[in-house]
Amino acid sequence: MHGQAVRTPLTGRTGPYFGGFGGRFxxxxxxxxxxxxxxxxxxxxxxxxxxxxxxxxxxxYVGRPSVITEAPRFARHAGGAxxxxxxxxxxxxxxxxxxxxxxxALLTLQMGKTRVIAETxxxxxxxxxxxxxxxxxxxxxxxxxxxxxxxxxxxxxxxRLLGAExxxxxSGSRTLKDAMNEAMRDWVTNVENTHYLxxxxxxxHPFPTMVRAFQQVIGEEARRQVLxxxxxxxxxxxxxxxxxxxxxxxxxxxxxxxxxxxxxLEAGGDGVETGRHAASVSGGALGILHGxxxxxxxxxxxxxxxxxxxxxxxxxxxxxxxxxxxxxIGRARYRPVDDAAAMEAFALLCRxxxxxxxxxxxxxLAGAIQEGRRLGPDGIVLVNLSGRGDKDVDTxxxxxxxxxxxxxx
Amino acid sequence: MSARATIEQARREGRAALIGYLPVGFPDVATSxxxxxxxxxxxVDVVEVGLPYSDPLMDGPLIQRATEAxxxxxxxxxxxxxAVREVAAPALVMTYWxxxxxxxxxxxxxxxxAAGGAGAITPDLIPxxxxxxxxxxxDHGLDRVHLVAPTSTPERLTLAARxxxxxxxxxxxxxxxxxxxxxxxxxxxxxxxxxxxxxxPVCVGLGVGTGTQAAEVAAFADGVIVGSxxxxxxxxxxxxxxxxxxxxxxxxxxxxxxxxPSGVEA
Numbered sequence: 001m002h003g004q005a006v007r008t009p010l011t012g013r014t015g016p017y018f019g020g021f022g023g024r025f026x027x028x029x030x031x032x033x034x035x036x037x038x039x040x041x042x043x044x045x046x047x048x049x050x051x052x053x054x055x056x057x058x059x060x061y062v063g064r065p066s067v068i069t070e071a072p073r074f075a076r077h078a079g080g081a082x083x084x085x086x087x088x089x090x091x092x093x094x095x096x097x098x099x100x101x102x103x104x105a106l107l108t109l110q111m112g113k114t115r116v117i118a119e120t121x122x123x124x125x126x127x128x129x130x131x132x133x134x135x136x137x138x139x140x141x142x143x144x145x146x147x148x149x150x151x152x153x154x155x156x157x158x159x160r161l162l163g164a165e166x167x168x169x170x171s172g173s174r175t176l177k178d179a180m181n182e183a184m185r186d187w188v189t190n191v192e193n194t195h196y197l198x199x200x201x202x203x204x205h206p207f208p209t210m211v212r213a214f215q216q217v218i219g220e221e222a223r224r225q226v227l228x229x230x231x232x233x234x235x236x237x238x239x240x241x242x243x244x245x246x247x248x249x250x251x252x253x254x255x256x257x258x259x260x261x262x263x264x265l266e267a268g269g270d271g272v273e274t275g276r277h278a279a280s281v282s283g284g285a286l287g288i289l290h291g292x293x294x295x296x297x298x299x300x301x302x303x304x305x306x307x308x309x310x311x312x313x314x315x316x317x318x319x320x321x322x323x324x325x326x327x328x329i330g331r332a333r334y335r336p337v338d339d340a341a342a343m344e345a346f347a348l349l350c351r352x353x354x355x356x357x358x359x360x361x362x363x364x365l366a367g368a369i370q371e372g373r374r375l376g377p378d379g380i381v382l383v384n385l386s387g388r389g390d391k392d393v394d395t396x397x398x399x400x401x402x403x404x405x406x407x408x409x
Numbered sequence: 410m411s412a413r414a415t416i417e418q419a420r421r422e423g424r425a426a427l428i429g430y431l432p433v434g435f436p437d438v439a440t441s442x443x444x445x446x447x448x449x450x451x452x453v454d455v456v457e458v459g460l461p462y463s464d465p466l467m468d469g470p471l472i473q474r475a476t477e478a479x480x481x482x483x484x485x486x487x488x489x490x491x492a493v494r495e496v497a498a499p500a501l502v503m504t505y506w507x508x509x510x511x512x513x514x515x516x517x518x519x520x521x522x523a524a525g526g527a528g529a530i531t532p533d534l535i536p537x538x539x540x541x542x543x544x545x546x547x548d549h550g551l552d553r554v555h556l557v558a559p560t561s562t563p564e565r566l567t568l569a570a571r572x573x574x575x576x577x578x579x580x581x582x583x584x585x586x587x588x589x590x591x592x593x594x595x596x597x598x599x600x601x602x603x604x605x606x607x608x609x610p611v612c613v614g615l616g617v618g619t620g621t622q623a624a625e626v627a628a629f630a631d632g633v634i635v636g637s638x639x640x641x642x643x644x645x646x647x648x649x650x651x652x653x654x655x656x657x658x659x660x661x662x663x664x665x666x667x668x669x670p671s672g673v674e675a
Contacts (some may be wrong), residue, residue, distance in 0.1 A: 021539055024535060024537065025506055025507070025533050025535075025538060026532065026533055026535070027467050027532055027554075027556065027558065027580070028535055028555070028556045028557055028558045028560075028561055028565065028569065028580070028581060029559070029561075029583055030560075031535060031558075031559055031560070031561070031565060032561070032562065032565075033560070069464035119671065171470075171473055171477070172464065172477070176462075176672040177464060180466075181464050181465070181466040183464060184466040184583075185467070185469075185585045186523060188467070188584060188585065189583055189584040189585065190582060191560070191583060192583070192584075285509060285511075286509060286510075288506055288507035288510055289464065289507065290464070290466070291533075293510075296507075298507075298511065300511075301485050301486060301508065301511060301512075302462075302486075302507050302508040302510065302512065303462065303463040303480060303508075303511075305465050311539055322421050339500040349591030
């Protein structure tokens, strides 16, 4: 069983290092801002007023707690195991990203800053940031790779409707990693009035820990909900992993339950063996990216390689440092799900349960199918359904050929 | 000669040192090395050999374009060591840390020393994360240049100064690399604050591109660091040979600038 070798509580880890991962590899110019942020978020988490305000927003605006939906018809394809979906897709704006965006936007007010910037891949974090900024009266600028703007057009429009400025990023691979580079450049220039609202559990300390702190509500709710529903903890928790914020959010509450297996599903793209993938743990090497030491897709000289995935939100060549560490100590397992398997799970959930998942989350569903088959009818698999798939209908239409005459019957 | 000795020699001559940056491999390795040599011929005292990196989050659009082109041409860190070997001046490698991390810190220090390099400037390696580099640099007598910024507290200025050898790099404004119309007003203040905590030479980078600006900075700093103006000279040239000549001309203008500091020294 995973995790039994590790005796100290895993939930107590707050960085800056997770084993040999994490840290701060950033320009000196940003150190002061990171120190300020570190102090501010720690204060906030122990400030009853801040936490009450966040809790109120969760209940009255985001729609928390998100429900658990059992998926019995889907489960028939997953060895008959009980499949329980944590419905982060039902949050306002349609994904887990709002949990973190709301927390950091409140923190921005607390720090006396007036402007937030963000990077986005699928657009979900950008939409969440634009939403929180609109609600709280902050200026918002979102950096998005040109390639991603094309494949997630709907979210570009949503961000603009919400009053955010969306800036296309045309450097490098024109995807999430380049958007993050551009946001960092903005931050170092405007740090005095600007907070960089990082969406993933990555970046320099304290971002990985802070983002986890704002996402861990997912696992805290789910743990209670599964206990109430099933009378015991799940055997396996599945979540998709790009940078890894939804995964660390649901894993965290179970870290010190050694009987619960934690499985992170990375984007396998065309297959890890083809080199065209985004599976940083399964197919990467130790390196530094965006301010932290972690597993990175890089070549023999340390240059970051382009990642590939049908899912824009997982198309990132690094992974949060806490995931790298959980992999190293064997507490969580990470494995790739290729595009085809993810799209098969995507279609299956649509037709068996009437839920269109985000393609990101479909990777977790594909993992759940495998885990369910392994466990059989006595097993319980909890899946983080991290987002809804409205933004992905174009991609799905093209993938399945649904816009052709007579298709989809 | 070490970078510090060269900068102090300039000071004895009553001027600031001129430090020039170019990324290796742009437009190709041979031209970039020729341009670095031309920089020295034109009056650059210390050369910064930049190693192109795929995610240069501290660089503005101009250097990004140059380093992207260099990477497309297949440049590697080993080409940087070749450049170090061939420039006839103290040379420091300027690199994002992940490249050294991948190369191997000890091996990098050994190979850099063997190539005759003076040391390295590490813009995204703060002293807090630099234990392995400090040890390796010490083993090979290499300079280790850290940066300070306008937002650095007195404690962080002290930490950076204590952690540095060769000189201290004052990143004079909040932002990325690239020329600016006016020299940042924060530069002079930052240098003064740094001078309070260290005897190391303090050199100013970010935003300096003309002889006039060099003269302005030379009035209060021990060295003037210029990058984008050299890169632009190469980029705007119709062919490699005229690019190298343009780099030398830029160096001459800047070298004249550091020899006639403008303004009154505080």
